[in-house]
Amino acid sequence: MAEPLIRAEGAAHSWDGTRWQFRDLDFAVAAGQVTAVLGANGCGKSTLLRVATGLRAPTRGRITVAGTAALVPQDFARAFPYRVIDMVLMGRARHIGLLRMPGRRDREAAMEALAVIGLAGKAAERFDALSGGQRQMVLIARAIAAEPAALFLDEPASALDLGNQDRVLRLVRVLADRGLAVVMTTHQPNHALAVADTALLMLPEGAVFGPCHEALTETRIEMLYGLPVRILDVKAADRGFRSVVPLYRG
Ligand SMILES: Nc1ncnc2c1ncn2[C@@H]1O[C@H](COP(=O)(O)OP(=O)(O)OP(=O)(O)O)[C@@H](O)[C@H]1O
Structure with a gap:
């Protein structure tokens, strides 16, 4: 490795x-x-x-x-009344420095990060007007913009x-x-x-x-969750997929 x-x-x-x-x-x-x-x-x-x-x-x-390490926390997809681009620019804090304004390179990095997640078109929209899933993606863009x-x-x-x-x-x-x-x-x-x-x-x-x-393995997944599972190998679309099937008791 x-x-x-x-x-x-x-x-x-x-x-x-x-x-x-x-x-x-x-x-x-x-x-x-x-x-x-x-x-x-x-x-x-x-x-x-x-x-x-x-x-x-x-x-x-x-x-x-x-x-550098960047973290996308689990419960941070709360709605802030900021624009999407400003949320992503927060990821640039380490590059911008204390009490400085974002520069051109910061804006480029933020837009590139939004492009990677396919939401460049939402840059000027309000973060709190996005769906939960889109907000999750924006938070990932914020972490990408940090260039970790x-x-x-x-x-x-x-x-x-x-x-x-x-x-x-x-x-x-x-x-x-x-x-x-x-x-x-x-x-x-x-x-x-x-x-x-x-x-x-x-x-x-x-x-x-x-x-x-x-x-x-099936045994370890059952030990993790206390629920039996089966692992299946499925062939579809010309490739193989390994899939865990939970044997729900409900
Ligand atoms: N700030 C904290 N102060 C004290 N105990 C905490 C704190 N945060 C988490 N814990 C405790 O640490 C344990 C692990 O919590 P953690 O959030 O890391 O679990 P998790 O595996 O991420 O859970 P989940 O899958 O439900 O998100 C729990 O018992 C939780 O109550």
């Missing part, structure tokens, strides 16, 4: 000193790679992203990022319809192919299988990290 941009070494975090969200965590993500983080509600995925992006200190060990080395996405497709889920997943792949190291949390094993090179499974008895198609 190429030299990792993101590296976790013995990382551990506890909010209250009694319960660990993660412990003895080791993983690495190189430029051009996507890692999917999966685990039950409340297991510590968002906490992991906060530690990886420096918003929280690890309780033990460390997570290092070689370069590593991008952390917290459930980027959770509020999206199937078509927009696919758009976000393809965007994640495009960004990795441009050389970013990408970490995304997801509750959808199929999203991990569609786009991730590696998977980090936050199992109750400890994390498992490895190549996505090897890490995601």
